[in-house]
Amino acid sequence: TxxxxxxxxxxxxxxxxxxxxxxxxxxxxxxxxxxxxxxxxxxxxxxxxxxxxxxxxxxxxxxxxxxxxxxxxxxxxxxxxxxxxxxxxxxxxxxxxxxxxxxxxxxxxxxxxxxxxxxxxxxxxxxxxxxxxxxxxxxxxxxxxxxxxxDPGLASLYDVAGLTMMWSVLNAWLQGTAMLKTAGVDAATYAPFARQIAAGVADWLPGYAEQIDKGSFPAEVSALETDARAMAHMVEESEALGVNAELPKLIKAMADRAIAAGHGGEQYPVLIREFERPGS
Ligand code: NDP
Structure with a gap:
């Protein structure tokens, strides 16, 4: 050393x-x-x-x-x-x-x-x-x-990929915090709940990664069209509360595109196809 x-x-x-x-x-x-x-x-x-x-x-x-x-x-x-x-x-x-x-x-x-x-x-x-x-x-x-x-590019590629994770988690938390603040719930009250959800979702990654690597997305937990109905609540609730709905709309728009392409009966990580090509 x-x-x-x-x-x-x-x-x-x-x-x-x-x-x-x-x-x-x-x-x-x-x-x-x-x-x-x-x-x-x-x-x-x-x-x-x-x-x-x-x-x-x-x-x-x-x-x-x-x-x-x-x-x-x-x-x-x-x-x-x-x-x-x-x-x-x-x-x-x-x-x-x-x-x-x-x-x-x-x-x-x-x-x-x-x-x-x-x-x-x-x-x-x-x-x-x-x-x-x-x-x-x-x-x-x-x-x-x-x-x-x-490959000398790998470290930077992981770094940038990790930044996407970091800011997506933070933005998702800020969205929820803005929604809850309208009901008088402060950020500190929501934070531990949000932390638990983020950690729970993180546990799904290895199983979902297997689906992506196999290119096969059977709906074992829920189908994308079921998810999309919950996404509609997220958009409508944000709009009704008068908070920013850009992030909820983006999330729903990507799922809607995958459903329109015929993937509504498959599981969420089928959306990898939306991420692999440039969006509109
Ligand atoms: P600073 O702004 O504190 O330091 C920048 C350094 O670069 C200084 O030493 C500066 O020299 C030098 N520098 C800039 N341009 C030149 C030049 N043309 N010729 C010679 N020296 C130059 O930045 P940080 O130390 O915070 O960040 C450095 C790198 O580390 C960045 O790429 C950043 O993204 C990365 N990084 C930083 C993190 C952080 O939390 N700070 C976290 C993760 C990564 P001088 O003192 O003479 O101006």
């Missing part, structure tokens, strides 16, 4: 990454465009790289605002022989392009994604995803690290 590590980019996240490496006993080198942001880490035992080139000796973690900043910074740095782990957030196309670019310049390149906030870095709760060549060094100091495969 004592691989020397460099951290390039000492914003909120990069600082947390560098601190976790220091705490775990990695010899840690840091570099930031605005050098003053390294002061606290240097006081804690990090070595300050005088130039970006000096930070590229061992395993270099890169955590900047976006991929264009990464290309801008590393473009002239001389990457031959470097090992880069780019934990900057982006999409899978950017990750694949940057991997090809870095490899062309002689670097070993792993892409990654951080599904965590800075304060959780260094704990098991911090999920760090990696993709690209399998690493022969240990980044476990950062949290729960998973290597997803050789």
């Amino acid at each position: 004592n691989t020397p590590i460099s951290v390039v980019g000492l914003g909120l996240m990069g600082t947390a990454l560098a601190r976790a490496f220091l705490k775990a006993g990695h010899p840690t080198t840091v570099w930031n465009r605005t050098a003053a942001k390294a002061d606290a880490l240097v006081a804690e035992g990090a070595r300050l790289a005088p130039t970006i080139g000096d930070a590229l000796g061992g395993v270099t973690i890169v955590c900047l605002t976006d991929y264009s900043a990464v290309r801008e910074l590393l473009g002239d740095a001389g990457l031959d022989g470097a090992t880069l782990v780019n934990l900057t957030s982006g999409d899978s196309a950017q990750a694949r392009e940057t991997a090809a670019w870095a490899e062309k310049h002689g670097a070993r390149y792993l892409d990654g994604a951080i599904m965590a906030i800075p304060s959780s870095i260094g704990t098991d709760e911090a999920v760090i995803l990696l993709s690209g060549p399998r690493p022969d060094f240990d980044l476990g100091a950062l949290g729960t690290v998973s290597h997803l495969g050789e």
